[in-house]
Amino acid sequence: MTESIDAAAPVSQTAQLYDNLRAAILTLEIAPGERISERGLEARFHASRTPVRAALSRLEREGLILHEGRSWTVTPIDLDEIASLAELRGVLEPAAARLAVSRASAEQLAEVRAHLHTLRPTPDQQSGIRMGSTFHLDLAALGGNRFITEAIADALTRLERTRWIEVRTPEARDAAWAEHSEIIDAVQSGDADRAAELLAAHVAGTNDRLLAWIAQERRRLRGAGMAIVGATDR
Numbered sequence: 639m640t641e642s643i644d645a646a647a648p649v650s651q652t653a654q655l656y657d658n659l660r661a662a663i664l665t666l667e668i669a670p671g672e673r674i675s676e677r678g679l680e681a682r683f684h685a686s687r688t689p690v691r692a693a694l695s696r697l698e699r700e701g702l703i704l705h706e707g708r709s710w711t712v713t714p715i716d717l718d719e720i721a722s723l724a725e726l727r728g729v730l731e732p733a734a735a736r737l738a739v740s741r742a743s744a745e746q747l748a749e750v751r752a753h754l755h756t757l758r759p760t761p762d763q764q765s766g767i768r769m770g771s772t773f774h775l776d777l778a779a780l781g782g783n784r785f786i787t788e789a790i791a792d793a794l795t796r797l798e799r800t801r802w803i804e805v806r807t808p809e810a811r812d813a814a815w816a817e818h819s820e821i822i823d824a825v826q827s828g829d830a831d832r833a834a835e836l837l838a839a840h841v842a843g844t845n846d847r848l849l850a851w852i853a854q855e856r857r858r859l860r861g862a863g864m865a866i867v868g869a870t871d872r
Contacts, residue, residue, distance in 0.1 A: 650852040656696055659683070663702050663712055664798045671714045671865020674703075701796050702860060715859075717868035720800060723793045724845035730786050730793075731774065731841060732834035735821065737781030739830040747826050751777045755817055771798070773818045777825070777837075800848055814844070 659679065662668045679690045694710055695704040704711045738747075754773055771794050778787040793803075817840045824833035852859070856866055 641832070651685055652692045652737040655679075655683050655685045655689050656693040659693055660697060660698075660700075660702065663697070666799060668712055669863045669865070670712055670799065672712045672863070674710045674712065676710070700714055702799075714865035714867045715800060715852070716734065717866065719868065720797065720845065720849065721868075723797055724841055727790065727793055727841045728838050731778065732782070732838045734781035734786050734790065735825060735833040735837045736830045737783060738777055738825050739780045739828055739833060742825070742826040744826075746780055747822070750780065751822055751826070754815075754822060758815060771801075775823075777821070780825075800852075810847075817843075853856075 659668075668674065669737060676687060676690050676694070679685065679694075680687060683690075694703060694705070698705050698710075702713055704713055740791060750773070753776055774794060775787065775791055778790045781787070817836070821833055821836045821840065824836055852866065
């Protein structure tokens with residue numbers, strides 16, 4: 639019994655460390671471009687070497703951390719990557735919406751609608767991020783193609799840091815909620831063309847506003863210690 643508990647302890651510590659470190663990166667508490675060390679993380683999170691390395695490796699696979707020799711660096715905000723991910727989402731998400739129109743049951747659509755209402759924006763930025771990610775993944779899952787859903791989930795993970803910027807104001811959160819609501823209206827009414835069109839416009843509009851704001855605030859963000867690379871004009 640003791641052996642079983644001891645064996646599970648590192649796994650539990652790794653999961654907790656991963657969650658805490660990932661949250662610090664996504665909320666920009668640890669800035670893009672910031673160097674981090676294994677020893678520093680051991681002291682900061684009161685963890686041993688093995689869970690630290692396991693958590694870092696998992697974050698590297700998610701694209702949130704870069705491993706260079708013996709050092710680790712939080713991945714910079716990459717404007718070209720943001721634009722490329724928007725292009726990917728602009729293809730996959732409208733396709734998923736079309737599949738949802740043809741495949742989802744009325745009960746499944748009602749569940750997505752209810753879920754969207756429970757995540758109505760509040761003054762809390764975290765709620766806005768959760769609302770956006772949950773809605774897009776819920777809708778993708780209704781299409782019934784797990785490869786599309788997994789690709790969208792990966793894109794949203796890579797974009798999650800910048801989405802803190804995207805939902806920085808109550809007005810932005812309200813606008814996103816209204817657009818999500820309009821998209822699910824179209825899916826529920828069986829209008830695949832309109833659902834796809836609205837979703838493509840939502841992804842493109844969100845991306846354009848995000849890139850415009852970062853371009854405007856780039857100098858200030860860099861002054862705050864955030865590494866921003868790329869100069870896309872797509």
